[in-house]
Amino acid sequence: MNLYSIKMRGSKEHNHISGAESIVSEKDLQNAVSVLIKRALTHSKGKSDFINIKIEEVKKEELKYIDPLYVTTLNTKNKKESYEFLYNNLLKLNINSKNAIYIIDLFKSIKNMRGAVLLDVNNLKRLEKDKLRGIRATYMDFEDSKVDMLDKQYECTDNLNKNEKLLQNTHFIEALCLSSKVCNAPNIIGEMCCSDDKNYTTGYIASKKFGYIRVKHMKDIGEDRGGRIFLYDPTIDSKYTLEDTIKYLENTKVIVKDKVIFK
Structure with a gap:
C-alpha cells in the first residue's frame, strides 16, 4: 500500500501557531489530515486563520x-x-x-x-x-x-x-x-x-x-x-x-x- 507524507502548518495573523507531520498509509490518509486540521484549530496558542496541508507520496525505497x-x-x-x-x-x-x-x-x-x-x-x-x-x-x-x-x-x-x-x-x-x-x-x-x-x-x-x-x-x-x-x-x-x-x-x-x- 502506498505511503504519504502529510505536513500541516497553521498560523494566525501571519504568526506561527502549530506545525505537525506524519507518514501514513493510504488507508489512514483521510483520518490523519482531519486530525492535523483539528490540531491547528484547537492549539493552546490560538485558532489558526490559515492552515496549509501538503501531501506527497513517499516511495518505500526512499525511506x-x-x-x-x-x-x-x-x-x-x-x-x-x-x-x-x-x-x-x-x-x-x-x-x-x-x-x-x-x-x-x-x-x-x-x-x-x-x-x-x-x-x-x-x-x-x-x-x-x-x-x-x-x-x-x-x-x-x-x-x-x-x-x-x-x-x-x-x-x-x-x-x-x-x-x-x-x-x-x-x-x-x-x-x-x-x-x-x-x-x-x-x-x-x-x-x-x-x-x-x-x-x-x-x-x-x-x-x-x-x-x-x-x-x-x-x-x-x-x-x-x-x-x-x-x-x-x-x-x-x-x-x-x-x-x-x-x-x-x-x-x-x-x-x-x-x-x-x-x-
Missing part, C-alpha cells in the same frame, strides 16, 4: 530507517536548575564554557520561529538563511505512525506506568522522532528544544552521545516562548558540507523504529 535515541527524564526543581543542567551537557559535547553560555542565552531568546536555529558551535554563527523560518527538520515518523495520538495530548490511562504514559504524550512522541532524525544528521552534535505550547514546560537536550534527556521546568506555565537549536560542528567529518546537513534535515525521509528504550 531511511534509524533507531530512536534512548530516553532519560531529569526531574529538576526549577528553571535555574534546568539551565545549569543544559549548560553542563553542552560542555559534555566539547563546547567551551563561553560558547555554552552564549548558546543558553540564545536558546532563551527564541520565539515564533517556524523551524530551528542552525548554529555553528565553534564560531557561533547562525547558518540558516531565513532567520524567521529557520531550518525545518521534516519527513519523519515512527515506524508505527502515532498520528492517532495527535488529538489525545493529555489523555493517559491511570494503570499505565510512567514510561507507557509518555508513549501516549504527543509532545514527547513528536519530539523524540524529530530529535532522533536530527542527531543522525551529518555534523550535528546535538539539539536543544523547548515547546512554545503555553501548557507544556518540559523541554529536552538530545545527542547521540547521551541520548534524549527530558528536562522539566524549562519555563513557567503560561509562557509562550519556545524554540530549538541544532548544534552544528563542521569539524566532526569534513567530507560533509553544510548543504549536505541541511539536505538531510529537510529532505531525507526517515522512519524511526518503534523500540523506545528508557533509562
Whole structure:
C-alpha cells in the first residue's frame, strides 16, 4: 500500500501557531489530515486563520530507517536548575564554557520561529538563511505512525506506568522522532528544544552521545516562548558540507523504529 507524507502548518495573523507531520498509509490518509486540521484549530496558542496541508507520496525505497535515541527524564526543581543542567551537557559535547553560555542565552531568546536555529558551535554563527523560518527538520515518523495520538495530548490511562504514559504524550512522541532524525544528521552534535505550547514546560537536550534527556521546568506555565537549536560542528567529518546537513534535515525521509528504550 502506498505511503504519504502529510505536513500541516497553521498560523494566525501571519504568526506561527502549530506545525505537525506524519507518514501514513493510504488507508489512514483521510483520518490523519482531519486530525492535523483539528490540531491547528484547537492549539493552546490560538485558532489558526490559515492552515496549509501538503501531501506527497513517499516511495518505500526512499525511506531511511534509524533507531530512536534512548530516553532519560531529569526531574529538576526549577528553571535555574534546568539551565545549569543544559549548560553542563553542552560542555559534555566539547563546547567551551563561553560558547555554552552564549548558546543558553540564545536558546532563551527564541520565539515564533517556524523551524530551528542552525548554529555553528565553534564560531557561533547562525547558518540558516531565513532567520524567521529557520531550518525545518521534516519527513519523519515512527515506524508505527502515532498520528492517532495527535488529538489525545493529555489523555493517559491511570494503570499505565510512567514510561507507557509518555508513549501516549504527543509532545514527547513528536519530539523524540524529530530529535532522533536530527542527531543522525551529518555534523550535528546535538539539539536543544523547548515547546512554545503555553501548557507544556518540559523541554529536552538530545545527542547521540547521551541520548534524549527530558528536562522539566524549562519555563513557567503560561509562557509562550519556545524554540530549538541544532548544534552544528563542521569539524566532526569534513567530507560533509553544510548543504549536505541541511539536505538531510529537510529532505531525507526517515522512519524511526518503534523500540523506545528508557533509562
